[in-house]
Every structure is written in C-alpha cells, then in structure tokens.
Amino acid sequence: MTTKKITEENKTCPAQTLLKQLSGKWKPEIFRLAVNSPLRFNSLLRQIDGSNKQALAVALRELEEAGLLQKVVIKQKPLHIEYNLTENGKSLIPVFKQLESLG
Amino acid sequence: MTTKKITEENKTCPAQTLLKQLSGKWKPEIFRLAVNSPLRFNSLLRQIDGSNKQALAVALRELEEAGLLQKVVIKQKPLHIEYNLTENGKSLIPVFKQLESLG
DNA sequence: GCAATAAGTCAGTTTTTTATGACTACCAAA
DNA sequence: TTTGGTAGTCATAAAAAACTGACTTATTGC
Numbered sequence: 001m002t003t004k005k006i007t008e009e010n011k012t013c014p015a016q017t018l019l020k021q022l023s024g025k026w027k028p029e030i031f032r033l034a035v036n037s038p039l040r041f042n043s044l045l046r047q048i049d050g051s052n053k054q055a056l057a058v059a060l061r062e063l064e065e066a067g068l069l070q071k072v073v074i075k076q077k078p079l080h081i082e083y084n085l086t087e088n089g090k091s092l093i094p095v096f097k098q099l100e101s102l103g
Numbered sequence: 104m105t106t107k108k109i110t111e112e113n114k115t116c117p118a119q120t121l122l123k124q125l126s127g128k129w130k131p132e133i134f135r136l137a138v139n140s141p142l143r144f145n146s147l148l149r150q151i152d153g154s155n156k157q158a159l160a161v162a163l164r165e166l167e168e169a170g171l172l173q174k175v176v177i178k179q180k181p182l183h184i185e186y187n188l189t190e191n192g193k194s195l196i197p198v199f200k201q202l203e204s205l206g
Numbered sequence: 207g208c209a210a211t212a213a214g215t216c217a218g219t220t221t222t223t224t225a226t227g228a229c230t231a232c233c234a235a236a
Numbered sequence: 237t238t239t240g241g242t243a244g245t246c247a248t249a250a251a252a253a254a255c256t257g258a259c260t261t262a263t264t265g266c
Contacts, residue, residue, distance in 0.1 A: 015199055016131040018206035023126035025224080028119040041243050052225065057244060078241050079233060095201045096118055102198060103121035128254085144213050155255065160214060181211050182263055208266085215260070223252070230245070236238090 021066040022096070026051055026059040032100075034069060035093055039083040068092065124169040125199070129154055129162040135203075137172060138196055142186040171195065 022028060029048055033039060044056055060083060063069040068089035074080040085093075125134060132151055136142060147159055163186060166172040171192035177183040188196075 013132040013135045013203075014206040015125075015135065015202040016206065018202050019122065019126040019131055022118075023122040028122055029116040032116045032118065042241090053244070054226080054246095055224070058224090077234070079243085081243065092205065095198060095205060098198045098201070099118040099121050100116075102195065103117040103119065145211085156214070157216095157256080158254070161254090180264070182213085184213065210265085211263090213261085216258085218257100219255085221252105221254070223250105225250075226248085228246085228248105230243100232242085232244105233240105235240090 018092070021063070021068060022092070024059060024062070026055055027063060030056075030059055030063065031068070031089075031092075031096060034083065034085050034089070035096070038072075039069075040080060121195070124166070124171060125195070127162060127165070129158055130166060133159075133162055133166060134171070134192075134195075134199060137186065137188050137192070138199070141175075142172075143183060
C-alpha cells in the first residue's frame with residue numbers, strides 16, 4: 001500500500017496528468033463536443049454512438065473532477081443540467097486542436 | 104461483434120488516436136525520456152520507479168506499433184537494443200511539451 | 207562447456223475497467 | 237395520482253489490464 005502510494009505520487013512526468021484527464025473511451029469525444037456548445041446528458045447519449053448512461057456518467061464526473069467541465073442546473077420546465085467548459089478546460093482547447101490535427 | 108466493430112471504427116474524434124497512443128501508466132514517462140536520448144530496456148527499468156519488465160515491454164511495443172518509437176539492434180559486445188523516436192514520434196514533441204507545460 | 211549480461215516471454219492471479227439492465231429522484235402537466 | 241421527461245445510481249457480470257516470479261534466447265568471456 002505504501003509502496004503503491006509512493007509510486008502513484010511519484011509522477012515525474014507532468015504531461016501524464018493532463019493525458020490521463022483527457023484520455024479514455026469517451027472523454028476525447030465529450031471534450032470535443034463541449035468545445036462547440038454546452039452538453040446535456042440525454043443529448044450526449046444520443047449523439048455518442050455506442051456509449052451508455054453509466055459510461056457517460058463516469059466520464060462526465062471525471063472531467064468535472066479534473067476541473068475541465070462544470071455542471072450547471074438550469075431551472076426550466078423539465079429541469080435541465082448543462083455541462084460547460086471551465087476556464088481551465090478552455091485553456092486546453094489549443095492543445096486539443098493540435099492533437100486533433102496530428103491524430 | 105458487428106456492432107462493436109462498427110463502434111470501434113467509428114472514431115469521430117481525431118484526437119482520440121493520439122491520446123490513446125500516448126496515454127497509459129508508463130508511456131508518457133517513456134516518451135519523455137525518449138525525447139532526450141535513445142532508450143535501453145534495462146536502463147529504463149532502473150530509471151522508472153515502480154515499473155516492471157512486463158509493463159515496459161508492453162508499453163514499448165505499443166509505442167512501436169503506434170509508429171512513435173523504432174527498435175534498433177546495436178551489434179556491440181553484449182548486444183544492445185535501442186529505442187529511438189521515429190520521425191513521426193519527433194513530430195509530437197511540440198504538442199507533448201505543451202501538454203507538459205499545461206499539466 | 208559454464209557463467210554472466212541484455213532483453214525479453216509466459217502462465218497464473220489479482221485488480222481495474224466496461225457493459226447491462228433494473229431501479230431511483232425530481233418536477234410538471236393532465 | 238398517474239404519466240412522462242430528464243438525469244442519473246446501483247448491483248452484477250464480463251472483459252481488459254496489470255503484477256509477479258519463473259523461464260527463454262542470444263552472445264561474449266573464461
């Protein structure tokens with residue numbers, strides 16, 4: 001346990017944090033869509049072919065925990081929730097675009 | 104199977120490929136070291152605290168398969184193997200540095 | 207031939223990640 | 237008070253990834 005803890009904290013590579021935050025099965029796609037407009041859960045679910053509630057919920061939560069997305073409750077008729085890029089998230093747009101152009 | 108296949112090939116996000124190639128527990132660190140100088144297996148194993156043969160072998164193979172590293176056999180006294188960045192790999196250095204500075 | 211160095215592979219187990227379907231909570235309209 | 241929309245959670249199962257230690261291959265030096 002101690003050994004493991006030390007290893008995990010022993011990140012000598014600063015790029016790793018960011019790579020981890022952005023990578024995964026659905027996160028790149030979610031981030032890409034978030035750049036264009038606020039996200040809504042069921043809309044995402046319909047847009048991202050092959051995904052599922054659970055997968056999206058986890059990905060959204062992780063992006064939120066990483067400080068790249070923020071959840072906003074919209075008190076409308078059937079109560080919406082929006083996910084927007086934070087300032088921190090917006091700062092990644094250039095490098096993300098570069099990744100897109102190289103990938 | 105068909106559904107899954109389609110889903111996997113249905114990458115609508117171009118950044119995903121690159122993110123996948125670079126991310127993982129050891130790949131960022133390996134890439135970072137590869138930028139500075141050619142890599143040698145046992146040397147890496149000693150340098151990267153907490154890793155192990157198996158983990159490194161898998162990571163190196165994946166980086167090689169992704170076309171970012173190339174294996175070179177050096178016919179010296181005890182027969183070395185070096186891993187160098189390919190041209191393709193070198194082209195990622197700028198974006199990797201950017202990830203490092205943001206991370 | 208025998209040991210040492212370098213670079214791995216392999217089998218078995220454990221841990222982590224993904225997928226699936228059923229279920230929950232909130233609110234509003236009929 | 238039942239139905240419908242939105243946004244999820246939870247339990248369980250299945251699949252993928254990681255860890256471990258023993259084993260393999262190739263070559264050189266003694």
